[in-house]
Amino acid sequence: MTRAALNGTRVDEILIFLAIVETGSFVSGSRSMGLSRSAAGKALTRLEAHCGARLLNRTSRALSLTEEGRRLYSQGVELRSTLDAVGARFAGDGGDPRGELRMSAPDALGRRLVLPVVKRFLERWPEVQVEMSLSDTVSDLVSDGVDLAVRIGVRMPNPGLICRTLRQEPLVLCASPAYLSRTDAPTRVEHLSRHDLLIHASQNMRQTWQLKEADGTWVRASGRSRLRLDSGEALREAALADLGVALLPESVVRSELADGRLQRVLPERNTGSVEIMALYPHKRMLEAKVRHFVDMLAADLAL
Incomplete structure (x- = not known):
């Protein structure tokens, strides 16, 4: 069709x-x-x-x-x-990408989703060089001379940038088996108030958690936020170190959930999703290296 x-x-x-x-x-x-x-x-x-x-x-x-x-x-x-x-x-x-592509991406997301595409992009276009910063810090693309940023979280309006949605990434509530074994594993959203919550401190990530109850209502989760980190990779490590419950993008913890190092918390609840997006300055909209890479990444994430 x-x-x-x-x-x-x-x-x-x-x-x-x-x-x-x-x-x-x-x-x-x-x-x-x-x-x-x-x-x-x-x-x-x-x-x-x-x-x-x-x-x-x-x-x-x-x-x-x-x-x-x-x-x-x-x-x-x-x-x-x-x-x-x-x-x-x-x-x-000539239409072929060439020159240096400077880009940034969140650490955990960049390692798991973006770097595999960078590998294929470099193989496809031998005249391109890539400089990539892996950090959850939100930089100023224009002043830092960045061609392209891949970000996840809440869209922050900026009239000087083009923002292209790549996909909606499901969020997963998870903790280590050791942490859950020494606490009463929550069976309702309000039970999270008795748990240590690992919070992402970045301005473009959720500072409060909302989960959908069995009756369809969205409930705000509250708990002891004893550790706040500005890195998704660090949050994953903190959850693996038995420090509490984390809300993370599914792609960041997929392998840990598969091998049992992390377990889903309240798996029957809908924890929502966050947007993965590509941002680039208006003046770079037609540059072949930017357009080709974003198109390759978008096609990969759509699968």
Whole structure:
């Protein structure tokens, strides 16, 4: 079905679809394309009809990709990258990424999700060099001369930056078996008040936890915040060291959950998700090295 969209040369509608996904809303997506919300909505409806499948789940809270939508998104970013390369070639720069790409990413997320893509990117484009800072500190891209930042957490509005959503990352409440064995493992959200909570101190991460109870209501968790750290990697290590309960991105603790070094806490509760996003200055929007890397990372995270 997604091949039908590509084979049917519905390029404009696919680009509108990408804009809606990457900005997270019809309003922002349509604005980025210079369209009205109504026009963008009609374009998506035509594209879904052409594909014969729903591409986006729409709720009052957010948009999310369907399985068919994920496939089309991955193919769509490749199509857009090809179109950009063609346009750049006619503009005289050959369209191939080259030069130094300076980027930053959170430590834990960068190691697990971004570095594997950097490896493939360097193999694909031999004329590129990458300088990458792994830190949870939020830097000023423009003043620090950074081409691209991958971030996770709450979106911080900045008119000087383009912010592209890469995916929604599920959060996991977890602790070590040793910690849980010496405490009363919580069975309700309010039981967390008797536990030591490991809190991420970064300004763009949640300072309070909200979990959905069995009846569908969202409840704010409270507890003893005896340790606050500004690094997701350090929080993971603190949880492994039996220091308390942590709320971390699933990709950061996937292997630890699989081998039993960490256990899910309140696994039947919905702990929500956080946004993984790419940010880059407006002036770098058309640079081949930035666009190609972001497209490769977006396609990888959409799988």
